[in-house]
Amino acid sequence: DIQMTQSPSSLSASVEDRVIITCQASQDSSNYLNWYQQKPGKAPKLLIYDASNLETGVPSRFSGSGSGTDFTFTISSLQPEDVATYYCQQYKNLPLSFGGGTKVEIK
Amino acid sequence: EVQLVESGGGLGQPGGSLRLSCVASGFTFSSYAMNWVRQAPGKGLEWVSAMSGSGGSTYYADSVKGRFTISRDNSKNTLFLQMNSLRAEDMAVYYCAKVFGMGILGAFDIWGQGTMVTVSS
Numbered sequence: 001d002i003q004m005t006q007s008p009s010s011l012s013a014s015v016e017d018r019v020i021i022t023c024q025a026s027q028d029s030s031n032y033l034n035w036y037q038q039k040p041g042k043a044p045k046l047l048i049y050d051a052s053n054l055e056t057g058v059p060s061r062f063s064g065s066g067s068g069t070d071f072t073f074t075i076s077s078l079q080p081e082d083v084a085t086y087y088c089q090q091y092k093n094l095p096l097s098f099g100g101g102t103k104v105e106i107k
Numbered sequence: 108e109v110q111l112v113e114s115g116g117g118l119g120q121p122g123g124s125l126r127l128s129c130v131a132s133g134f135t136f137s138s139y140a141m142n143w144v145r146q147a148p149g150k151g152l153e154w155v156s157a158m159s160g161s162g163g164s165t166y167y168a169d170s171v172k173g174r175f176t177i178s179r180d181n182s183k184n185t186l187f188l189q190m191n192s193l194r195a196e197d198m199a200v201y202y203c204a205k206v207f208g209m210g211i212l213g214a215f216d217i218w219g220q221g222t223m224v225t226v227s228s
Contacts, residue, residue, distance in 0.1 A: 034214040036152075043202055043221055044144075044152065049214035087152055091212040095168050096142075096154040 002027045002090050006099030012107045019075040021102045023066075023088035031067045032092040038101075039084045047086075048073065080106055109133035109217055111203050116222030119193045123226075129186040129203030129219055137161070137181035140206040142215060143188050145199035145224075155201070156188065159211050166211075170196075190224070198226045 003026040013019050023033065035048040046055045048064035051071060061076045075082055083106055088099040115127040129141070143155040156177040157166045165177050176189040186203050200223050204215035 032212075036215075038152075043218035044215070045218070046207070046214050046216050049207060049216075055214075055216065089152070089214075091214070094157075094166050094212070096157070096212070098152040098154070101151045 001095055002029060002093055002097050004088055004090055004097050004099040006086075006088055006102050008102060009100060010103040010105070012105045013078050014107045015078055015080060017078045019078050019082075019104060021073040021086055021088075021104075023071040023073065023099050025069045025071070025090055025092075027093070028068050029071075029090040029092040032090055033064075033066065033071050034089045034091070035062075035064055035073045036087045036089065037082075037084045038087065044087065075104075078104070078106070109205075111205065111217055111219035113201065113203055113219040113222040116201065116224045118225045118227060119190070119197075120228055121193060121195060121226055123193050125190045125193065125224060127188040127190065127201055127203075127222055127224075129188075131184045131186070131205070134205070134217075136179075136184040138209070140211040140213070141179065141186045142204045142206065143177060143186075144202045144204055144215070144218075145197075146202070146221075147196075147199040150199075153199075157206075157211060158186070164211060193224075193226045195226050198224060200224075 031051040036044040038044040119125040142157045174192045200221040205217040207214040207216035
């Protein structure tokens with residue numbers, strides 16, 4: 001099974017700050033890596049698929065990069081509406097697996 | 108509008124059963140693989156099960172294998188999750204999710220609103 005390790009587990013940043021979240025896979029996941037945003041009480045929302053592709057309608061301040069075992073998710077200019085928990089997810093192998101999540105707050 | 112709407116959650120007894128449903132609209136349901144993902148209270152996301160568009164292939168997490176059964180009725184645009192032998196650790200919000208693209212595995216681009224399953228005597 002592929003284990004996904006996200007860091008940090010939480011962060012606090014100011015509006016317009018650059019925010020970076022990392023996700024490390026325990027095995028090569030190629031580029032089969034997705035990023036989701038989940039706001040409290042809501043379903044997750046797909047932001048980035050296949051490591052670096054921006055889902056339609058998602059603001060361009062969100063981006064993703066990486067391949068193999070190391071991946072990065074970036075919010076280039078944090079906005080108040082970005083307060084949420086972010087998850088990475090691999091689909092290279094079954095069972096599909098998610099990272100533990102990163103809770104992003106405004107300082 | 109592309110939409111998934113779950114139902115069927117509620118209170119189930121330990122060892123008991125529940126059946127979840129997920130009705131799809133706004134897309135050609137039979138063309139896409141579907142999944143169930145759950146989230147225990149205050150915890151992260153856990154993949155539960157997947158089914159191909161035709162229904163011919165199914166996959167399960169080890170934690171539910173032999174107890175849960177995924178199925179679909181493409182004539183009614185509906186995905187199901189039969190949950191038997193419920194355990195306390197099955198208590199969670201259950202989401203159905205559509206796979207992006209034509210493969211069985213992929214990103215989940217459409218999610219339902221979730222249905223809460225509580226397991227308690």
